């Protein structure tokens with residue numbers, strides 16, 4: 053008897069593993085059984101979300117790349133008759149990121165469960181189902197420009213969708229993410245996977261007002277486990293959109309991660325309100341080339357290096373990242389074989405170097421430059437994560 057496994061999409065956001073016998077088809081379990089038993093007693097849903105590197109040089113707030121470092125959220129719902137847990141939810145957290153910050157285990161404070169509660173409350177579910185256990189395994193360093201917060205926001209909407217059995221599409225979940233994260237590049241990459249270009253729709257005036265609601269109203273301050281009964285503001289429909297680009301299979305991503313934090317909010321505060329026409333045109337010219345440059349095989353180092361230049365965010369962020377100026381100047385395909393291009397990852401301080409070979413050598417040279425400023429680093433060799441956010445059932 054030949055048995056093979058088949059992964060099939062469940063609504064847009066989940067994935068079920070079926071056992072298929074080749075002579076008689078699907079034998080276990082049936083779709084109906086699975087829909088009924090999702091996140092019910094003793095079944096664990098595993099939500100996996102890739103981290104992201106946003107901007108890739110000139111694509112500030114537009115371009116994102118999902119990378120092969122995944123946040124995992126393991127969820128079980130006990131279906132006990134009553135619960136002593138605040139908002140019916142218990143959180144455990146496994147830190148694989150070596151971050152100093154302690155992540156809160158209070159479901160009203162923790163970013164993932166707070167976002168899940170936002171989604172649930174928009175759908176008239178005031179708390180988690182009784183009793184929800186959420187185990188978070190996080191290898192993504194916090195505040196380093198690898199999209200940890202965007203990944204956590206995506207985890208939150210996936211979690212709310214799952215335990216609330218809301219059945220929302222990923223496209224609609226992106227709207228909810230944008231009420232919190234507000235720039236689409238990193239959340240769209242984590243949600244949909246791959247190398248993406250993103251944009252926001254021009255909204256009607258009444259919808260603009262809804263989207264610009266302060267974050268404190270979308271994610272209200274903790275109320276000590278008490279349900280205030282306030283219904284949070286729902287996002288307008290179809291705020292954000294994305295388009296996937298090709299990625300040449302030879303290109304790998306080296307993330308050099310310094311051991312200090314640059315909160316994204318601080319890295320956005322150093323940016324100017326307006327730009328010269330020359331700088332805007334400079335970025336537009338390169339951003340237009342970037343998808344073709346990174347999607348062509350074999351990769352052309354000169355074209356990629358040029359297409360990754362930026363004048364909109366990196367020059368201003370140099371003040372927050374010692375050594376950035378020098379690294380962006382001396383690391384070129386002419387001085388470093390194997391290197392294709394280099395940029396700040398997201399809001400920094402991580403450096404993203406795209407390369408086809410000599411990964412250790414490239415990482416060592418960048419690490420030495422940081423070391424001359426007394427900054428130590430870890431580095432990781434990553435690949436695009438094409439799947440985006442997934443749910444599987446154990």
Ligand SMILES: Nc1ncnc2c1ncn2[C@@H]1O[C@H](COP(=O)(O)OP(=O)(O)O)[C@@H](O)[C@H]1O
Nearest residue numbers: 163190194195196197198199200201204315316
């Ligand atoms: N897995 C997580 N669980 C809870 N909170 C998280 C998680 N990941 C990130 N965060 C929150 O997001 C903050 C980092 O966000 P941000 O400054 O945007 O940096 P990054 O570039 O890593 O996204 C952290 O300080 C933490 O408060």
Ligand SMILES: N[C@@H](CCOP(=O)(O)O)C(=O)O
Nearest residue numbers: 106113197198199316398399
């Ligand atoms: N486009 C944003 C991206 C922020 O990404 P993160 O990984 O630093 O959260 C920006 O550059 O501010």
